[in-house]
Amino acid sequence: MSFKPLLTAFCIVLLLFSCNEDSNTTFSIITVTTDNNKLVEINIPKAEGNNEISKNINNEINKVVSASLHIGEETPNAEASIEENIEKFNTEYNDFAKDFPESTFPWEAQIDGEVIFQSPELISISITSYTNTGGAHGNVVISFLNLDALTGKRIANEELFNNEKDFETIAKTYFDKSIEDKNTLFEPENFQLAQNIGFSEEGLIMLYNTYEIAPYSAGIIEYTIPAEEVNSLLAINSPH
Template identity: 55%
Template sequence: MLKNKFISIIFCFILFNSCEEESKISFVEVKITTENNDSVEINIPEAIGDMTIAEVINSEINHTVMSALHIGDSENITSKSVEESIDTFNKEYKNFMNEFPDSAQVWNAEIDGEVIYQSDEIISVSISSYVNTGGAHGIFHISFLNFSAETGKRIPNGNLFNDITAFKNMAKTYFDTSIKDKSTLFEKDNFTLPVNIGYTEDGLILAYNVYEIAPYSTGLIDFTIPYEEADDYLVFKGSR
């Protein structure tokens, strides 16, 4: 009798662990396109596993992609899917060519994503886009999306830190080291944290998109703070 009870406990333990393993989130790379698409290339990660968590993560990733493809105010996105955004982008280009048939300008968009960090607490995804819709050059843009590994919900930057003021003061020293010519900055004496902060295997990465703090010619400005320096300020520890 005691032996059977022991076997039942072991079975329940194995079953519980098996269910926990199945509920973990993993990612696969997906290529998204449509039947008549010839201008847009998209390769992004898709969360799989616990569907409750995965759907929340994928919704945020897809919204970021749709924002990158949207022409005009990003607050007025009407597309219901990435595929619809692709078709709309191609339609806008055809309208442009109908209006300016002699134009040699070719529109194109390239969007790539990858999981740059994953732990039991936090998942960081990087989405980079290069969109060219005319003008002197296209625009490169990067977005870091931080998700709770338990719920899939997006974590605002402010919720990453237990003392954001102290972190900002520490981050400024790394920023000053990475900027060789401060005269290129819009406000050279006013340090602000970037919109994009993400976790990587090497440390916390901070990235300023073009036009965020400097002109287009300066390009993307980024630097990484090792976890041994950053962890004291982080709610979700990055060191292993």
């Protein structure tokens, strides 16, 4: 697999950070459910068309949604559909309710997705999942999907940059500016890149979900690095 740097900072601003209408892939928002579903609500983007690009995009979205509905410690079934996972979520709750009839708190899952950035070369999708299986509080997880617009395949974080070390230096600068009290972090002296990196019209979104680097009380930690700061460090996945 090869990678090529994006042309120049000026070109990237026009190309990567461009209007959604520049990309050929179109999306609609669909609601996914089943006949027996009472607990799960899902509203996610769907890439239109039967071409390979749309199939790949929808497959990547389905993987994230299905993983969000997974309960238990066993490895999720990567081949299971969203509908199958909805049914399993409801079945797990019904079994739980039988075993613990004194528990009156119903489970719930709400999953919403949106296309947050789109260009001829890159599509970035945000999927927010809220699940509550009877604990003290529900759990919110935001996942970013960065997809090659020419193939529909997911781009790993390490493939986004042609110099990850230099990017980490810039990211740490903006991270330090965004954290008012580092004592709230698990390891205040150790910086780590966010596992969730997304694109927007303003730049790169760096997002840490709850418990990733700080306790629940800190909530989701998020900051944006302006596009002009990272343009020269970006790379794209070559389709050949």
